[in-house]
Amino acid sequence: MNIAVVGADGQLGAELAWELQREHTVFPLYHETFDLTNYAQMQEFFLTHDVNCVLNAAGLNDKESCEKNPLQAFAVNALGARDLARLCQSSRAACIHISCDAIFDGEKEVPYVETDRPSPLTVYANSKVAGENFVLSECEKATVVRSGILYGKHQRRDGSRNIVEEILLKATKNPELYYSDSILICPTSAVALAKQICAFIADPPGGIIHASCHGACSWCQFAQRIMSLTNNITPVFPASQSSESLREPLFSALENRRLQQLGLDVMPFWEEALHDYLHAEWSLARMTESARFASMTENSQGFWNLFRREYTL
């Protein structure tokens, strides 16, 4: 299959491009040359490339910045997603659009399923709900994949760290850490989500799909597990109040109900995915650049540039 990955240097986009190139021809698309707010630029790509499927892993995810710039948030997360879905429809390509758990208000107290009604609390979440609705209504072959809080090894262009790195960095600067014990999340590894999407890419299920790591934990439990997996002795204590200034759902766990019904659920439990992420980080750092490069197929070598800036090898 010919597959385009939009936002191919984001946390998830990079993992998707990497996983998909093993079996497919991948067109990695970057913000500079494929901007969701530039219709003519996107159209030019569709006119010059024959794609069977487009994965939209691009978006504005910084919640604070979305609150400050709601027009920009909607331009990218809602209208940009809509335009991309329209172009997919006119090219008869499948459109797989990534959304999030933050579209729920957290009042339910048991994991959310695909049929639960969104009730967004923030500008970011509202823009994501609008994006979901646009994509589903504009493209017949659309699948919206909702996931939990993501962490991936790919360094973002703006230099911002993923949540695991943030916690590890804080531990180097503070004698003890405090994280909320009242906000429950589904931390999800970008690698695991990319593998899950690869599992159904040839025949996307359509409609809304929940795909997050199994289980749920508080921010405090998540930080404690990171400390124990990295043999870090910095203690992590529960903080009664969230330090977040934005309203955040108290409970945003997703149940992968449709994936399970379809027999397609390959998501790991969050602890296992976290272990694998931390283990892979350390293993990769120990490998030499030549050994890694030599082990790649010719097709894979094209992706080396995408990854080499992540590691000091």
Ligand SMILES: NC(=O)c1ccc[n+]([C@@H]2O[C@H](COP(=O)([O-])OP(=O)(O)OC[C@H]3O[C@@H](n4cnc5c(N)ncnc54)[C@H](OP(=O)(O)O)[C@@H]3O)[C@@H](O)[C@H]2O)c1
């Ligand atoms: N992060 C999470 O915790 C989380 C949780 C659940 C779901 N999601 C969803 O999963 C998807 C991927 O998240 P992520 O964490 O991998 O994101 P990320 O690392 O922030 O990457 C986002 C990508 O989108 C690109 N982008 C931003 N504006 C664009 C535009 N106007 N046109 C084209 N590309 C643009 C960025 O490029 P530049 O850096 O060059 O601007 C970057 O490559 C998003 O849809 C997000 O809503 C994220």
